[in-house]
Amino acid sequence: MLLGFQSQFVFDSPPPVFMDDTNSLIEQRKAKLAALRAKGIDPFKNKFTPTETCRHAREQYTEGREVALAGRITAHRDMGKSMFLDIRDQSGRMQIYAQKNVLGDEQFAIFQHLDLADFIGVKGTMFTTKTNEISVKITSFVILAKALRPPPAKWHGLEDTEIRYRQRYLDLMASKAAAPGTSTTGFEKGSPGDVLLLRSEIIREIRNFMHARGFVEVETPMMQAIPGGAAAQPFVTKHNALGCNFYLRIALELYLKRLLVGGVDKVFEIGRVFRNEGLSRKHNPEFTMLEAYEAYGDYESMMELVQGLVCHVAQKVLGTLTIVHERRASVFSVISSREQTMREINQQLRSLPKFELLAEELGKITEQLSEICHSHNQQPAWEIAKASNTPWDAYVGKFCEGMKCKETRPDGIEEKFNKAHVVKAFEWIDLCQKKEINLTPPWRRVKYKDLVREWCSDKAEVDDWFALSPQERRNIAVGHLGLGGDIAKDFEDFEVTNAVFGKYIEPTLIQPTFVTHLPKELVPLAKLTNVKPGDSDYEDLKDTVEVFECCINGQEIAPAYTEQNDPIAQRERLEHQAGGEQQKLDEDFLVALEHGMPPAGGMGMGIDRLCMMLLGQESIRDVILFPQLKPK
């Protein structure tokens, strides 16, 4: 495993101290552990070899077949002199049946005192119970690992988002199994386990696709003396022996282009990049990028590549090109975020007079909100309600008033809703807008200017946005469109237009769309569009570059360029970007370009955002196993 673990680490802050949060449950488990050891039983076995997985055993069922299975205990039902117990491995669940007269008094007593979350190995024969469940009648068992801490609640699962992210293993443990035949992963759709396995398949299919197209996969430095290829703040780290600082890479670009210079014509890398910026639903400080470069290609060949890649992955992993984000649910189920329980409540609602009014009220509010959303071009409902004349407090107040009614859940708990639930509910409504994304090619291609024109004539009643004077554009954007807060006084004209694009237009691009020919100022490292005076579209294209931004699900998924290969033009751009700080210039990269780089198309794709889109997850933290959180 880890060799040379003796090396000296120097921490700026003391190493983390683990909370000694002992409680009676942990104490009891430790006592059981000690009791087992006192009997000469080692509850942490080195090896037990199952003959197969739980799923395999179920699929290859024959009455009386002998099997050895291993897994974690997820439930037990004690019947006195016999006992049922569920074990689970990655493949699925298996019911175990133990009988006192088979195991003997002593063994059975030990079996009865096993805890949820312990790992055991069992040997026995397969049979089917009266209620038609395939099970294993055991003849012997061994304890493979004793769990000293209790697992998450078996029914509710884990609701605490902080624990879900910090202790992902608990989140995975609580992942619900899907009903047989409804899922390829064996987990309920959208559950942490499901997302984990599908993400793995997505990345495998990306590799398959790129390799099939003749691209070579490489690995380039993550620690760089000069972080380049994007405009982002880097993380700094220190190399002791070399006595210098390194930066964690913010992009893959400059090293992959060096490989183009060296003669690797089709090259790609999938890897982590690090950006020292704020965190949000769409941003994690470290995230996974795919970048690909193709000599003799351009932005148009990259369009074909991106479209082909995403369709290939969707088809292979999901078996469809139609992606439905169907997490939109009734306000009630959203409020509780325990859908199963709430579904029943919804059914009950109609028969309970005191809820009739409330349900009606909720329906009206939901309707109103979706109307408002629609007329405001799908701005978040939460924001709109806050900003509009709608008495938001009255909404919440009314809600809470209604919610004062208690009701009894199927598990016997009296539940009441409070203001926090309601606020959360509305935030969730924003996240749960039902979406259907159709990836069937060919995807729409539209020039940036045409898209802005189209939207402005449709929504802002401006015939031709670009026929206006810069001052008129600014006035409309700040006034009629309400972008005052997003447009600084010193913004240039193209930035005003881009604010409109970013705030209002990009979020509407749910269906896959290539937005092409952006103004050159927005993308300084791409090549100018090749048009001459006299060409019919000269006016529209003269100050644009050969690029596209591929938007799906209202987010930018992949930008691509016809890459700049003129070393002199590139130097000017980088110097301009570096703002006169010579130490930020990657001289080696510029020297490489001077040796000649073939014309090429290049693209970058945010893998995390791709996963969000394909897997219907609304937060990047749900497609990254261990998202970055502030240390405790």
Add this chain to the structure above:
RNA sequence: GCCUCGGUAGCUCAAUUGGCAGAGCAGUUGACUCUUAAUCAAUUGGUUUGGGGUUCAAGUCCCCACCGGGGCACCA
């Protein structure tokens, strides 16, 4: 960094607006040899995230800190 909502038993949640901190699950004990959210009976479990303040009395009101969600800003 700013705005906003939140943090109560191992887990999921209550606490009638400032009046003895409660329930289900699981845990423990007991009954039960085909149960499956097993059931039935009894029972343990709390520095209410931490610190200060107001009050006869604070989970609840005020201030500060910590952590998280959402939004904004930064950033493609």
